[in-house]
Amino acid sequence: MESEKFQVDLGNLMAFDPAHHFESIPSSREELTKACLEKGTELVQAIANVLFALPSTEDRDGPIVRLPQPTTKLPREKHFPKPKPPTKWELFAKTKGIKPRKKGKRAFDEQTGAWKRLHGYDRVNDDKDIPIIEAKLTDEPGEDPFSKRKAEKKKRVEKQEKNRLGNLKQAAKAGALPSHIQLAATALPITGTRTDVPRKSSKEELENVAGMAATATASGGKFDRKLSGEKPLKHAGKHRKFLPVVEGKGMSSQEQKQTAKILEQLMSRSSNDILDVKKAVTIFNVKKEKKRKMEKDRERSSTASKLKPKKQSLKKSSKKH
Amino acid sequence: MLKIKTPKTQRAKRALDNRAPKIVENAKKTLILHGTKTSGVVNAVLMQIYHMKRDNAVKYTKKNENIRPFESGGETSLEFFSLKTDCSLFVFGSHSKKRPNNLVLGRMFDHHIYDLVEVGVDNFKSTETFGYDKKLTPRIGSKPFFAFIGEGFESVEELKQLKEVLLDLFRGEVVENLNLAGIDHVFVCTAVSPTTVFFTHCALRLKKSGTLVPRMELVEVGPSMDLVIRRHRLPNDSVKKEATKTTSDQPKKKIKNVSSDIVQGKIGRIYIPDQKAGSIPLSNDIKGLKRERREAKKSKRAQETGENEAKKQKTCSDDHKLIGN
Numbered sequence: 001m002e003s004e005k006f007q008v009d010l011g012n013l014m015a016f017d018p019a020h021h022f023e024s025i026p027s028s029r030e031e032l033t034k035a036c037l038e039k040g041t042e043l044v045q046a047i048a049n050v051l052f053a054l055p056s057t058e059d060r061d062g063p064i065v066r067l068p069q070p071t072t073k074l075p076r077e078k079h080f081p082k083p084k085p086p087t088k089w090e091l092f093a094k095t096k097g098i099k100p101r102k103k104g105k106r107a108f109d110e111q112t113g114a115w116k117r118l119h120g121y122d123r124v125n126d127d128k129d130i131p132i133i134e135a136k137l138t139d140e141p142g143e144d145p146f147s148k149r150k151a152e153k154k155k156r157v158e159k160q161e162k163n164r165l166g167n168l169k170q171a172a173k174a175g176a177l178p179s180h181i182q183l184a185a186t187a188l189p190i191t192g193t194r195t196d197v198p199r200k201s202s203k204e205e206l207e208n209v210a211g212m213a214a215t216a217t218a219s220g221g222k223f224d225r226k227l228s229g230e231k232p233l234k235h236a237g238k239h240r241k242f243l244p245v246v247e248g249k250g251m252s253s254q255e256q257k258q259t260a261k262i263l264e265q266l267m268s269r270s271s272n273d274i275l276d277v278k279k280a281v282t283i284f285n286v287k288k289e290k291k292r293k294m295e296k297d298r299e300r301s302s303t304a305s306k307l308k309p310k311k312q313s314l315k316k317s318s319k320k321h
Numbered sequence: 322m323l324k325i326k327t328p329k330t331q332r333a334k335r336a337l338d339n340r341a342p343k344i345v346e347n348a349k350k351t352l353i354l355h356g357t358k359t360s361g362v363v364n365a366v367l368m369q370i371y372h373m374k375r376d377n378a379v380k381y382t383k384k385n386e387n388i389r390p391f392e393s394g395g396e397t398s399l400e401f402f403s404l405k406t407d408c409s410l411f412v413f414g415s416h417s418k419k420r421p422n423n424l425v426l427g428r429m430f431d432h433h434i435y436d437l438v439e440v441g442v443d444n445f446k447s448t449e450t451f452g453y454d455k456k457l458t459p460r461i462g463s464k465p466f467f468a469f470i471g472e473g474f475e476s477v478e479e480l481k482q483l484k485e486v487l488l489d490l491f492r493g494e495v496v497e498n499l500n501l502a503g504i505d506h507v508f509v510c511t512a513v514s515p516t517t518v519f520f521t522h523c524a525l526r527l528k529k530s531g532t533l534v535p536r537m538e539l540v541e542v543g544p545s546m547d548l549v550i551r552r553h554r555l556p557n558d559s560v561k562k563e564a565t566k567t568t569s570d571q572p573k574k575k576i577k578n579v580s581s582d583i584v585q586g587k588i589g590r591i592y593i594p595d596q597k598a599g600s601i602p603l604s605n606d607i608k609g610l611k612r613e614r615r616e617a618k619k620s621k622r623a624q625e626t627g628e629n630e631a632k633k634q635k636t637c638s639d640d641h642k643l644i645g646n
Binding site: 011012013014015016017019020021029032033036037039040041042044045047048049051052056058061062063064065066067070072074075076077078079080147164165168169179180181182183184185186187211224227228230253 | 322323324325326327328333334337338340341343344346347349392393394410417428429430435443444462464465466467468470471472474475485488489492495497498499500501502503504507509511513519521523525533534535536537538539541545556561563564565566567568580633
């Protein structure tokens with residue numbers, strides 16, 4: 001009995017007998033269970049022997065032993081946390097050799113002459129507490145110094161938020177975003193712009209790329225035998241998203257910008273021919289047609305027409321004066 | 322444009338931090354669900370596994386028809402559930418003509434499928450059918466023993482994987498301190514053939530023996546079944562390397578008051594509380610006190626005798642005076 005060496009993993013309370021093999025599979029179920037239980041008892045006794053030999057401390061519930069680390073390597077459930085890349089300030093501090101200073105919990109406020117906390121309600125150096133700001137020679141007469149202070153503070157806060165977002169984006173790029181923070185895109189990227197949203201290539205993306213690569217064959221990937229689970233190309237043919245033609249509520253400015261940019265480029269290139277002859281001709285024809293129509297209507301209703309005011313067309317002509 | 326989303330309450334922040342990747346991880350949670358068609362046996366098995374792992378398992382009751390773990394497109398739902406419930410182990414039961422009483426045991430790494438083992442359940446006997454002394458019922462959450470018998474667990478690839486998966490599934494939390502009075506139950510797995518494993522769950526009875534080590538007695542309690550290996554999927558090499566990585570240096574536990582010097586070696590600092598030497602009351606039998614007392618007595622006696630003598634002399638002198646005149 002003692003000669004059989006079992007592999008005992010004490011951290012997992014496991015014993016493994018590699019040397020046992022069933023010479024003949026037991027005929028009935030009871031015999032099988034009996035044999036297994038016997039063998040199991042042996043193994044468990046072996047573990048218990050080692051376990052009870054460990055030094056134990058007495059507790060009110062029973063003796064407590066310290067288990068060693070488990071020896072069987074089981075895979076982790078998540079990856080190791082990646083180290084955060086240093087923030088902009090940390091890099092700067094390192095190059096300059098600035099060490100962090102220890103601040104006390106309270107500071108003395110000169111304005112009110114009391115010890116106040118550093119941040120939050122009733123804090124030190126609050127803008128509310130300043131009753132008088134003395135005018136300097138450099139001040140302009142119409143300016144309100146109090147609102148100027150407020151505006152400066154707002155700018156500082158915005159700058160800090162921008163820096164914080166930049167640091168988080170860097171961390172997200174390195175895969176080390178803090179677990180309680182998520183970066184969410186608030187708007188869709190327009191064609192031609194870079195996307196700032198940090199993306200790891202997800203499974204769907206890879207599947208789409210596989211579909212795209214399949215179209216590189218001579219027949220566009222139509223007759224290739226697909227693997228099970230491979231998805232066909234999503235946007236067959238279309239690879240860009242354009243702004244809609246009809247102006248929505250928030251999109252008009254972007255479309256205007258886009259078209260204005262293109263127009264500017266065109267204008268700067270060919271500044272000789274500004275007039276679009278075709279367009280001018282069509283507008284003239286349309287105007288003529290409308291005039292004819294209106295005169296016809298006036299002939300029909302001739303009595304009131306003379307007293308009616310002449311309708312001025314509000315349309316602008318394309319001709320530049 | 323990006324927006325920073327942070328949790329609004331500290332409780333939510335703590336919950337998110339709990340689910341984040343850590344150096345020392347939480348105990349793995351199990352997700353138990355089933356496919357479109359299940360049999361009575363599969364339902365019973367899933368229920369029993371759930372009862373055994375009550376604290377760290379989640380059981381879904383709906384049918385999931387689009388989950389096919391072995392097909393490349395059929396795992397997305399599983400991965401989504403794993404992400405939402407933070408479960409890295411799953412047990413998926415199903416039943417079909419081709420694969421009757423089917424169980425797929427799987428593990429996840431970073432909420433993506435790591436490896437899978439598909440087993441068929443034969444000769445299932447549930448806990449109710451075993452008659453035993455109710456006092457021996459193993460308690461939920463107690464750390465189980467494992468006994469693996471058979472050379473198949475070392476030589477056959479699928480059985481090796483099954484051994485790992487069963488260990489992962491049933492071992493519970495990895496603890497440092499174990500209460501020896503709380504040893505309850507054992508899982509016995511025997512490799513009957515290269516494709517079947519006889520799996521059973523027994524309660525442990527510790528009997529008095531002559532030595533410090535009690536004698537172990539196994540009483541069959543829980544479900545017992547034959548697991549027939551069907552399909553399996555091993556993890557990718559790169560993912561496997563990533564998942565089995567360990568930090569060589571143990572996380573820096575600060576040991577206070579110990580420093581090391583190149584010349585003197587390891588130096589420790591001891592802080593002694595203030596010994597108020599002045600205010601300790603003196604006891605009555607100190608040698609010095611005795612001597613003091615003795616000498617005090619002596620000097621007193623000497624004084625007295627001196628006085629007597631002085632008195633005597635005085636009287637004597639008086640007498641002399643009388644006589645003289």
